[in-house]
Amino acid sequence: MTHDPTTILHDRLMAAMRAALGDALPASAEPMLAPSRSPKFGDYQANCAMALGKQLGKPPREVAQSILDRLDVADIAEPPTIAGPGFINITLRTDALASAVAALDRPGADGDLGIEAGKPTSTVVVDLCGVNLAKQMHVGHLRATVIGDALARLHERLGYNVIRQNHFGDWGLPIAMVTGAVLSKAKTGQLELSRLTLDDLEREYRAAQKACDVGKTEMMLIRKFSLGPKIEAEWAPASEDGESASARARATLVALQSGEQETFRVWQRISEVTLEACFANCKRLQANVTAEATAGESTYRDELGTVVADLEQRGVAIESDGALIVKLDEFGINEPCLIRKRDGGFLYATTDIAGIRRRVQDLGASRAVYAVDARQSLHFRQVFAAARKAGYARTPSGADAALVHAAFGMVLGEDNRPFKTRSGENVKLSDLLDEAVSRAEAAVAEKNPQLSAAERRDVAEAVGIGAIKYADLSSDRIKDYVFNFDRMLAFEGATGPYLQYAHVRVSSILRKAQEEFGVDTQTISGAHFAIGSPEEKALALELLKYAPVVRASAEACEPHRLCGYLYDLASAFARFFDACPVLRAPDESTRDARLRLTALTGRVLGDGLHCLGIAAPHRM
């Protein structure tokens, strides 16, 4: 039997509504039960009477009264009251609140911390990270990695079978350009493959790209504005250089595609070097992105032809101007999805359609989430629609898989422009992490000088990385956000460190309880909850919200909801901490009750931070 007051009150209200209104009750009617905004309105409020009053043409207060007349909640609540236009305010009985909180703490029918686990699982695929071959990770990847990993963790926590997909950009012409460049430099001994670094690769990538681009824009402008044969002739040699570089790249691509050994081996080595750095960054970010979760675009190379042929054959795709497109007017999208160029080449939409097909048909996803830049929004609308049109998004059971673009905004600098270094370069992710950690270390050294050097480093790592992650996750992901070390690492206010500090205070109390009184977690979990003070009550009510918040956060793919909740919880705990002495409580049973409340708060904070991928240290 459940102890969750929300469930109980919901069901009782529903029953009372039926009894009061009978057949007149609209089928869609809901009690509209929600936690009250302010303690003066009770603990919960039901807002259904106003809506029902409107639908039935009766005064809302009358409707509320007739529901109350048939509402039986005496076992868990004080007598409900009607307020304002027809709000039903409900205050829980303290014994009911205590047993509800106790149920959270005791895995059972309500699950651990109120989250049911072990339900038959369905599969959710989360696209995240999205690094590119031969390129450093930068701030853009930060969001794709941090948000994607948090969404994966949220779903995992709810018992879904989660498959992460690091959609690695390791295929195509630009990739062939670097591969060709590295290959020739390796041959001449200018580069040693075994000592290849990501910095080498990035340098080669840029050089190769420049070599192919040379003269290109100039020639385009000369022709566009008809600047004459003389100027054209001046630029012709440069343009030819660019052309021949591009031709070499195309030749390399052909070699790569046909699996020519030497080229392939170099490409593999480049891939290895890139991913090694990527995994190191992810590990440091505490984002679970590994080799098993990485599926390069190259892994689709044999599927693209099949997919395109299938689409063409079934008339899903049609020819237009020599290209192959999927029209999407029926989805309200004017721009068709281009899946094959006039020259026969495939596009990134082609790969992404194949990606949906793989996720749903092969991996068995009933939900595919993409943590990708909001600028790709049209692209995903097109690709999702095209996949639906093709039937690739239909699961074996015949249901439509949910396709979700968890779009996020840009990271901005203080000037409200895209976050760049002073020289206009992308900021390397590893530099960003280094700086956050070193700033955190300075702060930790100042705040807690007793820590050993080794412990200080560990704490700084947890705090610095946690600060960046919380800052990234805590506002609505669709919005751009301004990156500011001072603000995210400021140890006051709604930050990662604040949450971690709350967790540390819990640990500290529990440690002392053990040291001073020999009270350990076993003993505590047997203690009775007694909700006395307003601070204890507020904390208890906050704890009850945890499970619904995790569910809503995962459902909407919005980690910021959990962030906001954890801040509220940490701050309810801080008020409790301030007002209610635990170890120096007036008597032993109060002490143990408070210890248990403290321990439970610590568990929820730790669990919540874990869902966000933020470390929860025991000291700081």
Place this chain on the structure above:
RNA sequence: GCCCCGGUAGCUCAGUUGGAUAGAGCAGCGGACUUCUAAUCCGCAGGUCGAUGGUUCGAAUCCAUCCCGGGGUGCCA
């Protein structure tokens, strides 16, 4: 041109299927430490929710039309 996303306190942001007096944090001012780690807590002040109309018992939230900012828009990814 068309499409998408934003606009809430000086700054950074929340705001559940429309609900009570629009909430936090920072910055400002004033309090609380022989500490369970003050990386905290309490109080004060701060608002034309971009604008105007509409829908209704009730709108930051829904509808319409504008304004401002950002992004995207058929052969790059």
